[in-house]
Amino acid sequence: MATYQGSGRGNIGRRAMLGGVVAVAAGAVTGNATTAWAGPAPAGAARTAPAGAPATGPAAGTSPAGTSPAGPTAASAGTAGAPAARPVRDAALWREFIATPLAHPQIPFIGRAGYRAGSALPRRPARGERPRGFVTDVVRDHGARPDGSADAAPAINRAIAAAGERGGGTVTIPAGTYRIDDIIRIGHSDVVVRGAGSGATTLYATRSLTELIGVYGSRYGGDKSSWSWAGGLIWLCPKERWASLTDAIRAREWPFEGWTGNRRDDWRTLATPAPARRGDRTITVPAADARRLKRGRLVLLRLADDPGHTLLQHMAGDGEGARAYAWADKTKLTSYVPYEWPVRITGVRGRRITLERPLPLDLRPEWDPRLTTLVTPLTGCGVEGLTLEAVEKPQAPHLLDQGYNGVAFQCAYDCWAEDVTVRHVDNGFGLIGASACTLRRTQVEGRGSHHPYYCREGSHDNLIEDFAVIARTTPAPPGTQLHGINVEGLSSYNVWSHGRMEMGTFDSHRGMPFGCVRTDITVNNNGVHGGDASAGPLFGARFTHWNIRVVNERAGLMRIDGLAPYSATVGISEVREFGQIDVPDFTGDLHTRLEAYGTPEAVRPANLYEAQRGVRLR
Numbered sequence: 283m284a285t286y287q288g289s290g291r292g293n294i295g296r297r298a299m300l301g302g303v304v305a306v307a308a309g310a311v312t313g314n315a316t317t318a319w320a321g322p323a324p325a326g327a328a329r330t331a332p333a334g335a336p337a338t339g340p341a342a343g344t345s346p347a348g349t350s351p352a353g354p355t356a357a358s359a360g361t362a363g364a365p366a367a368r369p370v371r372d373a374a375l376w377r378e379f380i381a382t383p384l385a386h387p388q389i390p391f392i393g394r395a396g397y398r399a400g401s402a403l404p405r406r407p408a409r410g411e412r413p414r415g416f417v418t419d420v421v422r423d424h425g426a427r428p429d430g431s432a433d434a435a436p437a438i439n440r441a442i443a444a445a446g447e448r449g450g451g452t453v454t455i456p457a458g459t460y461r462i463d464d465i466i467r468i469g470h471s472d473v474v475v476r477g478a479g480s481g482a483t484t485l486y487a488t489r490s491l492t493e494l495i496g497v498y499g500s501r502y503g504g505d506k507s508s509w510s511w512a513g514g515l516i517w518l519c520p521k522e523r524w525a526s527l528t529d530a531i532r533a534r535e536w537p538f539e540g541w542t543g544n545r546r547d548d549w550r551t552l553a554t555p556a557p558a559r560r561g562d563r564t565i566t567v568p569a570a571d572a573r574r575l576k577r578g579r580l581v582l583l584r585l586a587d588d589p590g591h592t593l594l595q596h597m598a599g600d601g602e603g604a605r606a607y608a609w610a611d612k613t614k615l616t617s618y619v620p621y622e623w624p625v626r627i628t629g630v631r632g633r634r635i636t637l638e639r640p641l642p643l644d645l646r647p648e649w650d651p652r653l654t655t656l657v658t659p660l661t662g663c664g665v666e667g668l669t670l671e672a673v674e675k676p677q678a679p680h681l682l683d684q685g686y687n688g689v690a691f692q693c694a695y696d697c698w699a700e701d702v703t704v705r706h707v708d709n710g711f712g713l714i715g716a717s718a719c720t721l722r723r724t725q726v727e728g729r730g731s732h733h734p735y736y737c738r739e740g741s742h743d744n745l746i747e748d749f750a751v752i753a754r755t756t757p758a759p760p761g762t763q764l765h766g767i768n769v770e771g772l773s774s775y776n777v778w779s780h781g782r783m784e785m786g787t788f789d790s791h792r793g794m795p796f797g798c799v800r801t802d803i804t805v806n807n808n809g810v811h812g813g814d815a816s817a818g819p820l821f822g823a824r825f826t827h828w829n830i831r832v833v834n835e836r837a838g839l840m841r842i843d844g845l846a847p848y849s850a851t852v853g854i855s856e857v858r859e860f861g862q863i864d865v866p867d868f869t870g871d872l873h874t875r876l877e878a879y880g881t882p883e884a885v886r887p888a889n890l891y892e893a894q895r896g897v898r899l900r
Contacts, residue, residue: 370883371884371886372886372887373886375388375389375850375875375877376887376890383897384560384561384562384640385559385560387824387848387873388826388848388849388874389799389824389850389890390775391561391897392776392777392797392798392799392891392894393891393895393897394639394640394743395743395744395745395775395777396718396719396743396744396777397696397697397698397718397719397745398696399718400895403698403700403722404664406666406667413452413474413476415450415452416445416448416449418441418445418451418452419454419456420437420438420441420453420454420455420456421455421458424437424438426455428456428458428459428460429459430458430459431461433461434462434485435463435465438453438460438466438475438485442466442467442468442469442473445470445473446468446469446470446473446521449472450470450471450473450662451472451473451474452473452474452476453473453474453475453476454476454477455475455476455477455478455483455485456478456483457478457479457482458482458483458484459486460486461486462485462487462515464489465491465494465495465515465516466485466517467517467521467524468516468517468518468663468665469520469660470660470663471661471662472662472663473662473663474663474664474665474666475664475668476664476666476667477667477669478667480667480668480669480702480703480725481669482667483667484668484669484670484671485515485668485669485670485671486673487670487671487672487686488673490509490708491509491684491685491686491687492507492509492684493684495528495531495532495685496531496532498512498536498685499536501536501537502814505682506681506682507681507682507683507684509683509684509687509708509709510680510682510708510732511709511712511714511733511738512539512687512690512712512714513685513687513690513712514688514689514690514709514712515670515672515688515689516665516670516688516689516690517689518660518692519691519692519693519694520659520693522658523543523658523693526543527692539692539715539739540714541656541715541740542622542654542656542657543657549654550654550655551652551653551654552574552581552653552655553567553571553572553574553575553652553653554567554651555567555645555651555653556645557644557645557646557647558641559644559645560641560643560644561640561641563637563640563899564629564634564635565635565637565645566633567633567653568633569633572630572632572633572635575627575630575635575653576630577627577628578627579627580659580661580695581627581653581656582622582624582653582656583621583623583624583625583641583651583652583653584620584621584651584652584653584654585619585620585621585623585645585651586619586620586649586650587616587619587620587649588648591610592646593621594609594794596644597621597794597823598794598796598819598822598823598848598868599822599824599847599848600823601848601868601870601871601873602869602870603847603868603869603870606868607819607868612816612817614816614818615792615794615819618771618772618793621643621772622656623642623717624656624695624742625637625638626638626695635653639743639775640899642742642774642797659693659695660692660693660694660697661697662697663697663698664697665689666698667702668701668702669704669705670688670689670702670703670705671704671705671706671728672705672706672707672728674729675706676729677708677729677732677759677762678708678732678762679759680761680762680763683732686707686708687712688709688710688711688726689702689711690714691712691713691719692712692715692716693715693716694717694719695717695718695719696718696719697716697719698719698720698721698722699720699721699722699724700720700721700722700723701722701724702721703724703726703727704725704727705726705727705728706729709731709733709736710724710726710731710736711746712733712736712737713737713738713744713773714736714738714739714741716741717742717743718742718743718744719744720744720745720746721744721746721747721749722745722747723748723749725751726750727750727752727755728755729754729756730754730755730756730762732762732764732765733765733768734765734767734786735766735778736765736770736791737767737776738771738773738791738793739771739773740771740773741769741776742773742775743774743776745776745777745779745891746767746776746777746778746781747777747778747779747780747891748779748781749767749778749780749781749782750781750783751766751781751782751784751785752784752785753784753806754785764785764786764787764809765809765810765811765812766783766785766786766787766788766805766809767781767786767787767788767789768789768790768791769789769790770790770791770792770793770795770813771795772794772795772822773798774798775797775798776795776798776799777798777799777801777891778798779799779800779801779802779803779889780802780889781802781804781805782803783803783805783806784806785808786806786808787805787807787809787811787838787839788800788840789809789812789839790825791812791813791817792813792815792817793813794819794820795822795825796823797822797823797824797825798826799825799826799828800827800828800830801827801828801829801889801891802829802888802889802891802892803831804833805840806833806834807832807833807834807836807838807840807857808834808836810861811838818867819868820839820845820846821845821847821867822846823846824848824849825846825850826849826850826851826852827840827842827850827852827854828889828890829852829885829888829889830853830854831882832854832855835856835857835858836858837858837859837860838859838861838862838863840857841854841876841879842874843872843874843875843876844872844874845864845866845867845872846874847873847874848872849875850876850877851876851879852875852876852885852890853877853881853885854879854880854882855882856879
């Protein structure tokens, strides 16, 4: 049962106003086109934020006027001269959802995504207020020079280590430009690295991950560089886990990167739960197992597949198309199972265990469900108020990135980034085996990125909100690709909310991610998706696109009622097929829903995540 607190009416005027402010000055549409962005930016414009969130979105970037190949010229719904806005009304799918929020067939419950189940991020001190706990300043206490004249990475890393060794603390980086010739590593829990603001503190990175660590090949073979989708020049990862990863890379033993170690064998069983249903928040375990579980502990739910691949079918919605699909030869996809989902225990009462979030899938005996240990995760860490700028070099050919990467969260839980910009990077913000993290007021800008945002290797329950992907400042070199907001590798229940994408696409990169939501986003849909055929379907079940304003009319990966099983497309601009066009992975009835097509300004609630935050579970 659930009750809905609030009608969403506070968003009506904002949405009606924003419907008319975005237009594309030049028609779109190849993945490498440079397109001018006209009008005020919707992300961050006078929005009503969730409790504890800042009232503004990313700083508006400047986009150079550009040209693109001849193509259609389009404007967003509501542009001057367009028909008057339709009356705003509750979506029928929303009324259905609030009646059964934990078991709706098309819409996932994502109202607890992000840091501490959607809680406000830790409060930043007011001007002149000293942070609580241990505080160390990289200039005053460690000798960093804020004029870019010397390598500041050793001083910054000493400050981070000093905070970590004291059980946590705050590392302050005053305004200035700091040259960094090494990776900034956060490897202890409860450490916050805080600049003076993304417009005031800049870390200028001079070297790539290939130079700093070495060549990183793909565990699936070929000559690809795994720095095309892994690692960061600011890298949040548990100290021991980071050492094991980088040792394996240097030894050319290409590792798995997630929750159970380089070979996925670093775990032991804690409990064997009884059968349960998707959406249950309380599960039952044997009495002997319950004694090993404590309130507040992080555990890993592990689900193995069976010979008939019924777990993969379940992730795809258990429909007729999933049952007919050829799973056995999708070797990259099958390497992603067992499915691993970290979760915090919030209650132990006899044999009954209460979890922080509802179950993402059924628990069935044939999938050998277990609660297990996991590598000790990084928790309570944040990066705030800074820009990471890489030395500007041309974007590398596709899958040969050198690793001028931004901020990476790996084996991290309940961590965050706020008011962080990355510039001239190969890959922007990465979630790699990361869960329950919040990225708020983040922005990717500069010469163009391969993956501005990527979410992979079993990353779940993350929230990316008030984000922006700014149009590239230089033309894309031949042979490069632009993706966008990426999700893959059985990652689930992730949310992208209130965004502005001047380039890119909604990149579902195969590997059958499921249960994810993109909502309240304006996008110039000029990127392409990727993904090896052996990684299987683009989508699993319960993908939802809700209130999506597509300014160049391109349908690909926006309107998904013809592609994604058991999905919902609600309040999307009118679109048409051109550019990269996909065919469904599954045959037969996909059991999809389409509502408010062509009228994103008329759909209510305007933001599905914010509305779900108001659903009280009981």
